[in-house]
Amino acid sequence: MTTREDSKKRARDNGGSDEVVLVDDNNPPLTMSHIQDRIRQLLERLPSKDETAALTINDIPAMESWCRTVRAILRNYNLTLNFVAIANYQWEPDRPGHTGQSLAALRNQISLSTAQTNIVSSHISKVLTPALDRQLMKKRTIERENGEKEETYVYENVVNDPEMLQLNRDQLCDEALYKRQLMVSTMEQMCQCIDDYQKAEAGAAGGDGQRFSMAY
Secondary structure, eight states, rough: HHHHHHHHHHHHHHSOOOOOOOOOTOOOOOHHHHHHHHHHHHHHHHOOOOHHHHHOOOOOHHHHHHHHHHHHHHHHHHHTHHHHHHHHOGGGGOOHHHHHHHHHHHHHHHHHHHHHHHHHHHHHHHSOOOOEEEEEEEEEEOOOTTEEEEEEEEEEEEOOOOOHHHHHHHHHHHHHHHHHHHHHHHHHHHHHHHHHHHHHHHHTTTTOOOOOOOOO
């Protein structure tokens, strides 16, 4: 089932309304279901397993393109997780103890998910943005008719440690499939955790799992 079809199904289940609230790059998620939709959208954008397996140190442009794609996905994923607090807001003293436990479990899973994706983000940063040094590459001296000399300097940014950059690239190629699977598993697990949380909340509320959402 596609994200759009899933959204339509939930609209029918939530009262038969034909109105579908889309979640995409221009429409942030405002409910837990929307957050799940957004995570699934990002999952679909991940480079394929075959594309990931084909990464090689001999094709730097393809490797950097893969890194930029994954970096954008992870940034959007971590940003999406910040909407969980908005979708679940309730004044803490008014929250029953058992629902507070469910929320604590959800928060723990978000922290774990962030730590896992940071492993990938950190490695990608080392590949795409290595430390640079500014070095003098050329010096030109011009002597004018009046005897004065004018000097022109040309500087370039060069990689501080080329061997370390090469090592990071080699390591990325070797571990790319594992890192891709780590992202897939982490994001799927987050969707499952949200499902479990909503079931726990619905049970605690006697079947009414509708949460407060905030839109600006």
